[in-house]
Amino acid sequence: MSDVQGEVQSSPSTESVHTHVEKPESSEEELAAHVAQLRHQIEEANYQYHVQDNPTLTDIEYDLLLSELQQIEREHPELQTPDSPTQRVGASPIQDVPQHRHPRPMLSLANARSEQDLLDWHRRAQNILPDTTFSYVCELKIDGLAIALTYDEGRLSIGATRGDGMIGEDWTPNLRTVRTVPQRLRGEKIPPRTEVRGEIYMPIKNFEQLNEEMSDSRLFANPRNAAAGSLRQKDARVTSNRHLHFFAYQLGYVDGMDVRSHWEALELLREWGFPINPHIQQAKDLDEVMAYCNKWEKERFNLPYEIDGVVIKINDFHQQEELGSVARDPRWAIAFKYPPTQVATQLHDIRVNIGRTGSVNPWAVLEPITIRGVTVSRASLHNEGDIQRKDLRIGDWVLVQRAGEVIPQVVKPVVERRTGQEEVYSLPAHCPLCGTEIMRIPDQAMAYCPNTNCPARNLESIIHFVSKGAMDINTIGEKMCEQLADAGYVKNVADFYDLTHDQLLALEGVKEKSADNMLKAIQESKKQPLSRLLFGLNIRYLGEKAAQLIAQAFGNIDRLLEAQEADIISVGGIGPKIGQSLYAWLQDANNIALLDRLRAAGITMTEEQKSISGPLNGQTFLLTGRLETMSRSNAEEAIKKLGGTIASGVSKSLSHLIVGEDAGSKLAKAQKAGVPIHDEQWLSDLLQHYTA
Ligand SMILES: NC(=O)c1ccc[n+]([C@@H]2O[C@H](COP(=O)([O-])OP(=O)(O)OC[C@H]3O[C@@H](n4cnc5c(N)ncnc54)[C@H](O)[C@@H]3O)[C@@H](O)[C@H]2O)c1
Numbered sequence: 001m002s003d004v005q006g007e008v009q010s011s012p013s014t015e016s017v018h019t020h021v022e023k024p025e026s027s028e029e030e031l032a033a034h035v036a037q038l039r040h041q042i043e044e045a046n047y048q049y050h051v052q053d054n055p056t057l058t059d060i061e062y063d064l065l066l067s068e069l070q071q072i073e074r075e076h077p078e079l080q081t082p083d084s085p086t087q088r089v090g091a092s093p094i095q096d097v098p099q100h101r102h103p104r105p106m107l108s109l110a111n112a113r114s115e116q117d118l119l120d121w122h123r124r125a126q127n128i129l130p131d132t133t134f135s136y137v138c139e140l141k142i143d144g145l146a147i148a149l150t151y152d153e154g155r156l157s158i159g160a161t162r163g164d165g166m167i168g169e170d171w172t173p174n175l176r177t178v179r180t181v182p183q184r185l186r187g188e189k190i191p192p193r194t195e196v197r198g199e200i201y202m203p204i205k206n207f208e209q210l211n212e213e214m215s216d217s218r219l220f221a222n223p224r225n226a227a228a229g230s231l232r233q234k235d236a237r238v239t240s241n242r243h244l245h246f247f248a249y250q251l252g253y254v255d256g257m258d259v260r261s262h263w264e265a266l267e268l269l270r271e272w273g274f275p276i277n278p279h280i281q282q283a284k285d286l287d288e289v290m291a292y293c294n295k296w297e298k299e300r301f302n303l304p305y306e307i308d309g310v311v312i313k314i315n316d317f318h319q320q321e322e323l324g325s326v327a328r329d330p331r332w333a334i335a336f337k338y339p340p341t342q343v344a345t346q347l348h349d350i351r352v353n354i355g356r357t358g359s360v361n362p363w364a365v366l367e368p369i370t371i372r373g374v375t376v377s378r379a380s381l382h383n384e385g386d387i388q389r390k391d392l393r394i395g396d397w398v399l400v401q402r403a404g405e406v407i408p409q410v411v412k413p414v415v416e417r418r419t420g421q422e423e424v425y426s427l428p429a430h431c432p433l434c435g436t437e438i439m440r441i442p443d444q445a446m447a448y449c450p451n452t453n454c455p456a457r458n459l460e461s462i463i464h465f466v467s468k469g470a471m472d473i474n475t476i477g478e479k480m481c482e483q484l485a486d487a488g489y490v491k492n493v494a495d496f497y498d499l500t501h502d503q504l505l506a507l508e509g510v511k512e513k514s515a516d517n518m519l520k521a522i523q524e525s526k527k528q529p530l531s532r533l534l535f536g537l538n539i540r541y542l543g544e545k546a547a548q549l550i551a552q553a554f555g556n557i558d559r560l561l562e563a564q565e566a567d568i569i570s571v572g573g574i575g576p577k578i579g580q581s582l583y584a585w586l587q588d589a590n591n592i593a594l595l596d597r598l599r600a601a602g603i604t605m606t607e608e609q610k611s612i613s614g615p616l617n618g619q620t621f622l623l624t625g626r627l628e629t630m631s632r633s634n635a636e637e638a639i640k641k642l643g644g645t646i647a648s649g650v651s652k653s654l655s656h657l658i659v660g661e662d663a664g665s666k667l668a669k670a671q672k673a674g675v676p677i678h679d680e681q682w683l684s685d686l687l688q689h690y691t692a
C-alpha cells in the first residue's frame, strides 16, 4: 500500500491497456456495456495513478477515455450515475491510512487546450453572471499533488491528500517533515481555524537523483508520481529524505475573517508564512491571460520544477460563489494544459554506434510518435548500465520524454503492458564495425571498442579533430573527412599534415582552389594552442573545459608528458576519472609516436598562460626539487591563482627560486645570477598570507 514505489505492480486486466475501444453498434444495451467498460478502464487508471503513483496510461490516453465518457453521458443523460468517474475526483483513499473528511470538497479542474476553450469557459461564466466583468489570477500549474492543511489556533493539526475529493488520506506526520510546510502561522491575524491548500512537489533535480538511486520497476515516471509516492510512505523518515517542497495556492476556508478575493487570500497566506509561487500574476482580461499562457509554454523548461499548464482563477470570491461548480470542476477556474512532454510508444530495437573515443553508444529505435510537434523515432539510451537499471526490453512499451533537452530520452518501460514476448537486451560482444571484442571497464557503465584503428572510431576522431572547438580546420567538413579516410590518406590525425596537393586533387569533386584552401587551413591550424590540440586528440573524458585547465596548468606538452598521474589529478577541476584517462593516454607508445609526428609537423604545443590579476602580479617563480607539504603542480597553481607567473628557466629576471629537497643545477644557476632563493616554508607562508 503506502510505500507504493516499493511494490511490485499487480498486472491490471488487459482491457485497461487498450486505449482505443471499438464502439459497438448503437443499440442501447451495447452502449451501456461500452460505458461500463470505459468506466472500468478509467477506474483502473485512476487507481494506478492516484493510489499506486504508477500510471499505466499516459495522460493523453487517460484524458481521451474520460472525454469520450463525458460525451456519451452528455448525449445520453439516462446513462449518468452519481458514481461515474466523470462525477468524481481522483480515487478513494486507501484503507489502512487514517481518513480525513474535507469540510469543503477538493475539486479537480476543467481543462482548456486552446484559446477557443478559454473563450468558451468565459462565455459559460458570462451566461450565468451577465453584465459582470471578471478579473483573473494566473498561476503555474505545478505538477505535484494537492493537499489540504488545517490549522487550529495557528498550529498545523491535519495534513491530508485530496483522495476522492470528499475524503482524503491523513498524512500529517509525513507532511510535517516537509520543510516548507509551516508548523505554525506567523503574523498578528491568527484565525481560530483555517484550511490552506496547495501543491506538494519534487524539484526536477531531486526527482532525477531519486530515480538514479532507484532500480527498474521502481522508477518513477515523473516528478508528480515521485512526489506522491514519497509523501505516501509508511515511514515518515523516508518522506523526510525525499526533498519535497510546497507551494500554497488556495484558502480552503477561514473562520472569523473576511477575505474578498483570491488575490487578497494569497497575500494573507504569504503573511502567514506560506511559500507562494513567485510567478503568480493578475490579469485584467483574457488577452492578458493568453499572454501569460504563451509565455510559460516556452519558459516552463527553465523552471526547477515541472508544470503541466497554467491555472486561471476568477479573482472575486463573491463571483466564485455564485458560479459554483459542476460535477467535479469549479466553474470559476480552469486549467490551460500544455502539450505533454511524455508519450508512450514501442521500443522496436536497440542499436549501437561507436563514438570518437571508442565508446559504445546504444540508442533506441522507436515506433514514431509526435511529442510537442516533433516526430520522434529514436532516442538516446546513454549506456548499457542505464538500459539494465531501467530494465528496458526490446518490444516494451516505453515512456519517451522530450522536455527541455533536445534529444529525446527513454524514461522507463511500462511494465504493466508486457506480454512476455519482450527480449532482454545485451550489448554486442564485438564491435559492429571492426569486430574487435568490446571492452568493459569495471565499476563504469561504459563499454568501448578498444581498437584504436576502428573505422568508426577513426572517422569520428578525425571529424572531431578538424571541428570548431578543436583544431578548427574549417575548410574540411564531415564529408571531406569521409573521403580522406576512404582514400586511406588520413588514418590518424597526424596524416592531415602530410597531405599533398596532388592527393587532394585526386579526390572526387576537389578543384585547385578548394585544395589550396584546405592546405592553407591545415597550415593555419598549426598555430592552435595546446588546449585545442589536447581536446582534438579524442582522449576519453577530456572535454574542452578540462583540456583548457590542463593546458593552463602545464603550459607545454613536455611538462605534461613528465607529469605523474597525481600531478594531473591535483589540477583544480580535474577529477580522477579524467586524470587517469589522460595519464594512461600519455603513457601509450602509439600516442607518444603520434605526438612526435605532430611536433615534427610544427604544431604549437604550448599554451599562453592566462594572466590573472592578483597580489603576485609581475613576479616570476621557479620551483626546483621535491616539495614536502604540497605537490609542485599544486604550488604552481596556487601561485598563478594569485597572479604570479611560472618561469620556464633561471634567468636574471626571475623573481624567486623555490628550492625543495635534492635541488639540481637550477640552484647553482640562480645563485650565480643573484636570484632570491627561498625554501618551501617561505612559499607556504606567502601563499597562506594571501589566501587566508
Ligand atoms: N495517466 C493516467 O493513467 C492518469 C490517471 C488519472 C489521472 N491522470 C491525469 O490527471 C489529470 C486529472 O487529475 P486531477 O483531477 O488532479 O486534475 P488536474 O491535475 O488536471 O488539475 C487539478 C489539480 O491541479 C493541481 N494544481 C497545481 N497547481 C495548481 C494551482 N495553482 N491551483 C489549483 N490547482 C493546482 C492540484 O493538484 C489540483 O488537484 C488528468 O487530466 C490526467 O492528465 C492520469
Ligand SMILES: [Zn+2]
Binding pocket: 354, 431, 432, 433, 434, 435, 436, 449, 451, 454, 455, 456
Ligand atoms: Zn570497432
